[in-house]
Amino acid sequence: MDANAWDERYAASELVWSRGPNQFIEAECAALPPGRAVDLACGEGRNAIWLASLGWDVTAVDFSPVALDKGRTLGGDLAIDWVCADATAWLGAGLDLAVVAYFQVPAAMRRTAVRNVVSSLRPGGTLVWVAHDSSNLTEGTGGPQDPAALMTASDLLDDLDGIEVGLERAERVERVVNADDGHGSEVTKTAWDCLVRLVRR
Structure with missing residues (x-):
């Protein structure tokens, strides 16, 4: 799906995603001391806004201008830099934290994105990556139905081969x-995600 298609999706409803942060991002990041962070493929910015409310200086990156405009409105005066860019190509420097939630792209694009975002961390900086797990297609509910857009935690670690x-x-x-x-x-149903948390050496 390209940026125009995502623009249409974001324009079609008040909020595509929840107003609050992803539950795994919240659980993994709540105790971290605030610093500089990126929310990569941020959508409407729910994780960026939550981090900024805790005192983080956040860069929120997405290729959908419509999503970013909604995020700016929701975020108000919080310390967030809204950046319209391709998340697979974005590269920062000296970050304390990178969060990526449900950025579902083919393997080659995912590999480029995760290597770039880990390279953007300072030594000791943290990456938290959450995605729909490959097993969700047959064992869970919701999420992308294209196996090429799904992944496992092991896939992400393989993508980082050679980076300490x-x-x-x-x-x-x-x-x-x-x-x-x-x-x-x-009714309640179970969705299966993969979760990776690591620090850059």
Whole structure:
């Protein structure tokens, strides 16, 4: 899906994603001391806004101008630099934290993006990456239905071959979601994500 298609999707509803941060981003980052962070492929900026509310100096990167405009409105006066750029090509420097949530692209693009974002961290800086796990296609609910856009934690670690990192978490994690049962009632279903947390050496 290209930027124009995402612009149309973001323009079609008040919010595509939730107003609050992703649950795994929140759990992994809440105790970190504020510094400089990037929210890569930020969408409407829910994670960037949450981080900035905790005192982080955040760069929010996405290729959809519509999403970024919505984020600016939601973020108000918080310390967020909204950058319209291709997340696969973006490169920063000296960051304390990088968060990436549900950036689902083919493997070659993912490899470029994760290598760039880890290279943007200072030594000791943290990456938290959350994505729909490959197993979600057959065992879970929601998410992309194209296997080429899915991944595992091991895939991401393989992408970083040759870059020295300290691994803190790399696993499949369960996320409970509410869904319509087709008869007007709400049921809970399980989605499977992969979660990687590491520090740059």
